[in-house]
Amino acid sequence: MDSHPALVVNDLTKVYGKDKAVAVNKVSFTVDRGELFGLIGPDGAGKTSIFRMLTTLLLPDGGSASVDGHDIVKDYRLIRNTAGYMPGKFSLYTDLTVEENLNFFATVFNTTIEENYHLIKDIYIQLERFKDRRAGKLSGGMKQKLALCCALIHKPTVLFLDEPTTGVDPVSRKEFWEMLKRLKDQNITILVSTPYMDEATLCDRIALIQQGSLLSIDTPENIVKSYPDTLYAIRASKISSLLKVLSTNEAVASAYAFGEYVHVTFKHEGPHEKDILAFLHEQGLEDIEIKPTEPTIEDCFIKLLKK
Amino acid sequence: MKQLLVFIKKEFAHVLRDRKTLLILFGMPVVQILIFGFALTNEVKNSKILIVDNAKDIVSQRLITQLEASRYFEIEKAAWNHDQIEEGFKAGTIKLAIVFPANFQNELLHQNSVQVQILADASDPNNATTLINYASSVIQDYQSQVNQTATVPYRIIPEMRMLYNPQLKGAHNFVPGVMALVLMLVCVMMTAVSIVKEKETGTMEILLVSPFKPILVILAKAVPYLLLSLINVVSILLLSVFLLDLPIHGSILLLFAESTLFIITCLTLGIFISVKTDSQQTAMLISLMGMLLPTILFSGFMFPIENMPLPLQIISNIVPSKWFYIIVKSIMIKGLGIAAIWKETLILVGITSFLLVISLKSFKIRLS
Amino acid sequence: MSETVIHAENLTKRFGDFVAANALTLEVYKGEIFGFLGANGAGKTTAMRMFCGLSIPTSGKATIAGYDVYRQTELIKKNIGYMSQKFSLYEDLTVLENIRFFGGIYGLSNAQLKSKSDELITQLGLQHEAKKLVSGLPLGWKQKLSFSVAVLHQPKIVFLDEPTGGVDPVTRRQFWDLIYDAADKGVTIFVTTHYMDEAEYCNRISIMVDGKIEALDSPGNLKKHFQVDSMHEVFYQLARGAKRGE
Numbered sequence: 022m023d024s025h026p027a028l029v030v031n032d033l034t035k036v037y038g039k040d041k042a043v044a045v046n047k048v049s050f051t052v053d054r055g056e057l058f059g060l061i062g063p064d065g066a067g068k069t070s071i072f073r074m075l076t077t078l079l080l081p082d083g084g085s086a087s088v089d090g091h092d093i094v095k096d097y098r099l100i101r102n103t104a105g106y107m108p109g110k111f112s113l114y115t116d117l118t119v120e121e122n123l124n125f126f127a128t129v130f131n132t133t134i135e136e137n138y139h140l141i142k143d144i145y146i147q148l149e150r151f152k153d154r155r156a157g158k159l160s161g162g163m164k165q166k167l168a169l170c171c172a173l174i175h176k177p178t179v180l181f182l183d184e185p186t187t188g189v190d191p192v193s194r195k196e197f198w199e200m201l202k203r204l205k206d207q208n209i210t211i212l213v214s215t216p217y218m219d220e221a222t223l224c225d226r227i228a229l230i231q232q233g234s235l236l237s238i239d240t241p242e243n244i245v246k247s248y249p250d251t252l253y254a255i256r257a258s259k260i261s262s263l264l265k266v267l268s269t270n271e272a273v274a275s276a277y278a279f280g281e282y283v284h285v286t287f288k289h290e291g292p293h294e295k296d297i298l299a300f301l302h303e304q305g306l307e308d309i310e311i312k313p314t315e316p317t318i319e320d321c322f323i324k325l326l327k328k
Numbered sequence: 329m330k331q332l333l334v335f336i337k338k339e340f341a342h343v344l345r346d347r348k349t350l351l352i353l354f355g356m357p358v359v360q361i362l363i364f365g366f367a368l369t370n371e372v373k374n375s376k377i378l379i380v381d382n383a384k385d386i387v388s389q390r391l392i393t394q395l396e397a398s399r400y401f402e403i404e405k406a407a408w409n410h411d412q413i414e415e416g417f418k419a420g421t422i423k424l425a426i427v428f429p430a431n432f433q434n435e436l437l438h439q440n441s442v443q444v445q446i447l448a449d450a451s452d453p454n455n456a457t458t459l460i461n462y463a464s465s466v467i468q469d470y471q472s473q474v475n476q477t478a479t480v481p482y483r484i485i486p487e488m489r490m491l492y493n494p495q496l497k498g499a500h501n502f503v504p505g506v507m508a509l510v511l512m513l514v515c516v517m518m519t520a521v522s523i524v525k526e527k528e529t530g531t532m533e534i535l536l537v538s539p540f541k542p543i544l545v546i547l548a549k550a551v552p553y554l555l556l557s558l559i560n561v562v563s564i565l566l567l568s569v570f571l572l573d574l575p576i577h578g579s580i581l582l583l584f585a586e587s588t589l590f591i592i593t594c595l596t597l598g599i600f601i602s603v604k605t606d607s608q609q610t611a612m613l614i615s616l617m618g619m620l621l622p623t624i625l626f627s628g629f630m631f632p633i634e635n636m637p638l639p640l641q642i643i644s645n646i647v648p649s650k651w652f653y654i655i656v657k658s659i660m661i662k663g664l665g666i667a668a669i670w671k672e673t674l675i676l677v678g679i680t681s682f683l684l685v686i687s688l689k690s691f692k693i694r695l696s
Numbered sequence: 697m698s699e700t701v702i703h704a705e706n707l708t709k710r711f712g713d714f715v716a717a718n719a720l721t722l723e724v725y726k727g728e729i730f731g732f733l734g735a736n737g738a739g740k741t742t743a744m745r746m747f748c749g750l751s752i753p754t755s756g757k758a759t760i761a762g763y764d765v766y767r768q769t770e771l772i773k774k775n776i777g778y779m780s781q782k783f784s785l786y787e788d789l790t791v792l793e794n795i796r797f798f799g800g801i802y803g804l805s806n807a808q809l810k811s812k813s814d815e816l817i818t819q820l821g822l823q824h825e826a827k828k829l830v831s832g833l834p835l836g837w838k839q840k841l842s843f844s845v846a847v848l849h850q851p852k853i854v855f856l857d858e859p860t861g862g863v864d865p866v867t868r869r870q871f872w873d874l875i876y877d878a879a880d881k882g883v884t885i886f887v888t889t890h891y892m893d894e895a896e897y898c899n900r901i902s903i904m905v906d907g908k909i910e911a912l913d914s915p916g917n918l919k920k921h922f923q924v925d926s927m928h929e930v931f932y933q934l935a936r937g938a939k940r941g942e
Binding site for chain 2: 097102108114131
């Protein structure tokens with residue numbers, strides 16, 4: 022096996038339209054073989070543009086990138102032979118059956134279902150009883166599984182999954198990530214993008230992206246570790262009042278709702294528990310709880326956005 | 329090669345599973361033939377005809393009696409002059425006028441030959457021809473009756489005049505026109521829409537990222553519509569031969585070869601539209617406005633091109649349907665061979681190659 | 697107990713043999729933030745459509761803002777606001793034109809339109825963007841603007857269908873600030889979401905599984921009942937058994 026990484030991205034840039042709106046701004050990262058790499062960021066951050074450049078669908082306006090050592094501009098044919106791609110929008114033929122879709126994509130990629138059945142077996146088994154159903158009649162979760170099968174059927178070396186879990190309910194999302202873990206064990210490199218911050222921890226490494234620029238690249242653990250402030254979780258009977266009251270406190274640097282808690286940082290090092298408790302009581306809040314807490318990727322993302 | 333076959337199979341599945349497409353594909357030619365056919369061929373029984381008998385002799389009287397006996401005609405007799413006859417046509421009170429000359433019997437008996445004038449309102453060409461044919465066959469019948477006893481053959485020569493539309497444009501000519509129209513619609517719109525649909529749903533992205541050559545995508549899209557269009561040609565011809573009694577005078581093989589050429593022209597047009605548009609609606613709109621309208625306006629099957637202003641006549645030359653229409657008319661109705669239409673064929677080949685080159689050149693191997 | 701604005705009793709919608717929404721019974725109160733959760737295909741959209749007066753139920757009873765879902769759908773539409781992720785605003789109109797258009801649809805007078813749109817633009821801090829096309833705004837702003845437009849005519853209830861999908865974490869929270877504000881003013885919020893942390897922000901939530909409402913309570917009570925720490929786990933326990941996700 023040769024030594025180069027699965028993906029090398031160097032100052033990749035994409036601009037659109039007459040007014041030269043920068044969609045991707047000098048993005049650089051590398052992904053090692055067999056790695057599950059996540060591109061985490063909201064809609065419009067440039068994730069899809071990066072995917073389209075790496076899958077040779079778009080030409081970059083600056084920088085370079087290679088997939089499996091093949092240049093995305095010069096060697097686009099080679100990449101098209103080996104890459105697997107699942108676009109964000111559901112992209113199967115809704116009027117063909119499950120089996121016909123799979124068969125079609127297998128043939129288009131010069132292979133057969135039998136040849137690589139071992140790769141998709143785990144996923145396809147769940148679909149098998151619907152194999153004569155038209156893809157358009159499948160539920161969201163099942164469509165997504167079929168799309169993944171179709172992207173995998175030619176045993177790609179690198180798998181590009183552009184927002185595979187957007188609009189999918191939490192149960193199906195969880196199942197999907199379990200499937201990705203199993204694929205990783207088959208030594209397939211996976212680049213996945215998602216707007217859901219909680220999915221970041223499921224990746225080996227992640228890049229946080231906003232407005233075309235990468236904010237940070239590291240393992241989820243390291244990103245969380247590098248969070249500079251002490252974070253407190255505060256709870257009270259009414260979140261909306263709690264948020265309002267906290268925003269009036271001089272010592273508070275930031276306060277964001279996280280589920281039933283509000284995550285708070287302070288301008289100066291603490292301890293702050295006593296002061297804030299007194300303050301909140303004074304403001305008429307009830308059932309107050311305050312405790313230091315571990316930051317999540319979402320906390321880190323917010324922190325990085327603020328910079 | 330196997331890839332291409334699988335792709336073509338998929339295209340057939342798309343068409344055959346979509347009832348709306350199927351209906352358009354196979355219902356439209358039938359409906360159009362029926363509409364055009366029956367709108368133009370009226371019932372000719374009991375048509376009002378005017379007889380102007382300037383002779384009032386025995387021979388003319390006998391002939392008029394025979395005409396009266398025919399169930400096709402409802403006879404009205406009057407001593408109208410030419411202007412009055414024309415007014416009758418304009419008012420629509422008469423469909424046909426037969427004018428006997430003053431010395432009808434004398435001329436027939438002494439010169440053995442006489443002319444009778446038959447005037448018809450050819451603004452409804454089908455009807456006019458039918459009526460003229462009926463009238464002249466009655467006259468023929470009478471002539472042969474007379475000749476059975478005569479030593480020297482007498483000849484009554486009907487002098488026919490079509491008013492308002494002397495070249496009989498429109499009569500049966502709509503079949504070639506409908507053929508051009510249907511092929512245009514099926515090939516241009518359907519191919520354009522089916523390619524753009526793949527762009528819209530995002531499947532084009534996957535196809536582009538596969539080793540499948542983009543050029544094969546085009547080919548695979550074109551093949552099913554070529555075959556389906558040929559089926560349409562067959563059904564139109566069958567309908568026109570068996571339902572409308574319009575025989576094919578020329579070579580059927582040549583007709584199919586020319587149709588295939590025109591289908592390919594349309595397919596390349598469809599591909600060109602699909603390359604330039606991103607939504608199914610736009611593709612549909614362009615196909616309808618940009619292709620159907622010129623076919624109806626400029627092919628000559630609805631409106632005679634020679635009556636158009638010069639600039640429009642020039643524009644009509646770039647409309648492929650015009651050339652196809654001329655070709656089909658020549659083969660089907662006039663029974664002419666390739667020698668008569670090689671020029672039109674060559675023009676079509678030229679247009680097709682031009683379109684093919686620019687649509688292949690502008691086909692993108694990436695997203696724009 | 698405060699005023700009931702949504703009242704549904706055994707509300708059912710069938711499509712042939714398929715029971716998309718099965719005997720839904722729920723009450724939502726004035727000023728409440730009600731989270732309407734469920735797996736894909738559980739029947740949320742069908743239920744939302746019935747509540748909005750867009751689809752007539754097969755059986756059962758329901759009143760929305762006091763109006764009957766069978767007979768008074770036009771009155772329902774006048775008294776609710778609706779915002780979905782898919783359709784929000786006209787991209788080729790300016791911010792101001794959008795506000796005026798949607799206000800006009802709901803019959804606001806010219807004077808009202810003027811004062812309302814000025815107020816809204818100031819509130820959202822869009823003074824510089826007011827005359828710009830919506831297509832040029834960042835996604836988060838569009839979402840905020842379309843929410844504000846949905847409550848412009850002061851509806852009793854506003855239905856939000858996955859309003860924060862794909863929005864960045866900061867904007868998502870700013871969006872919830874708008875929701876809290878509206879709720880404080882007495883507008884009832886009926887919201888669907890796939891973010892489980894957002895479920896925690898609701899006063900009460902219901903979880904639909906296979907066309908039925910399987911759970912309905914405050915997030916705290918639900919967690920207690922299922923003996924878990926997060927709404928994510930509550931959801932997972934309920935929706936895992938779904939048969940329909942196929």
